[in-house]
Amino acid sequence: MSTYPVNDLYTCVQGEGVQTGVAMVLLRLHGCAVGCPFCDTQETWLVDAANEVETMAAAAGANARYVYLSAAQIARLIQVNHPGPKWVLVTGGEPAQYDCGPLVAALHQMGLKVALETSGTEAGHVGAGFDWVCVSPKLNMPGGKVIRPEALAVADEVKHVVGRPRDIEALDALLTAVPLKDDVQICLQPMSVSQKATALCLEVVQKRGWRLSVQTHKYIGVK
Numbered sequence: 001m002s003t004y005p006v007n008d009l010y011t012c013v014q015g016e017g018v019q020t021g022v023a024m025v026l027l028r029l030h031g032c033a034v035g036c037p038f039c040d041t042q043e044t045w046l047v048d049a050a051n052e053v054e055t056m057a058a059a060a061g062a063n064a065r066y067v068y069l070s071a072a073q074i075a076r077l078i079q080v081n082h083p084g085p086k087w088v089l090v091t092g093g094e095p096a097q098y099d100c101g102p103l104v105a106a107l108h109q110m111g112l113k114v115a116l117e118t119s120g121t122e123a124g125h126v127g128a129g130f131d132w133v134c135v136s137p138k139l140n141m142p143g144g145k146v147i148r149p150e151a152l153a154v155a156d157e158v159k160h161v162v163g164r165p166r167d168i169e170a171l172d173a174l175l176t177a178v179p180l181k182d183d184v185q186i187c188l189q190p191m192s193v194s195q196k197a198t199a200l201c202l203e204v205v206q207k208r209g210w211r212l213s214v215q216t217h218k219y220i221g222v223k
């Protein structure tokens with residue numbers, strides 16, 4: 001039976017990207033080796049046995065604790081404690097380092113739709129049956145992980161964090177190298193809500209007919 005290290009589970013509203021504003025249950029899986037300097041969930045990076053706990057209540061919150069749960073246990077917790085949203089957002093950490101198939105199947109059995117946020121450096125989501133895949137490609141990060149073409153090829157949304165013009169150039173090179181879905185949506189997201197990055201993103205999305213992704217949760221004061 002597959003189990004997943006769960007770092008957090010709560011009801012929220014998707015704050016960024018194409019699904020902005022949609023009520024979702026956020027399921028944060030623990031563990032990530034990508035090492036983005038701007039990561040706002042650095043507490044999820046290291047799967048340290050010293051931080052493993054026995055219950056979801058003990059793991060919950062922004063901390064380094066996690067609990068191993070089966071797909072069925074996760075689905076049941078969501079059914080009981082988070083009955084409102086029609087969507088579950090699986091994020092991390094890097095959730096695609098795990099085989100996501102059993103998790104998606106269990107959530108589908110509960111009648112839920114399942115979205116994913118991944119860095120594109122792992123492929124555990126390929127063929128897993130997600131209803132929405134958002135790849136936020138993390139290029140040239142300290143962890144040395146590379147974008148896997150098969151991970152990007154199934155994206156419904158490519159959400160790229162942009163700080164400087166060279167981030168756009170890196171995205172262009174990536175999009176040229178990998179075949180994408182015909183209807184994929186490209187979103188540019190200003191890094192750390194900086195004004196300079198926002199101006200650059202605005203200019204490029206208007207030129208190319210792409211989308212701007214603003215981290216609305218940072219404006220309305222929710223996580």
Ligand code: SF4
Nearest residue numbers: 032034035036039093
């Ligand atoms: S891939 Fe995501 S979780 Fe991992 S370091 Fe980068 S921003 Fe953080």
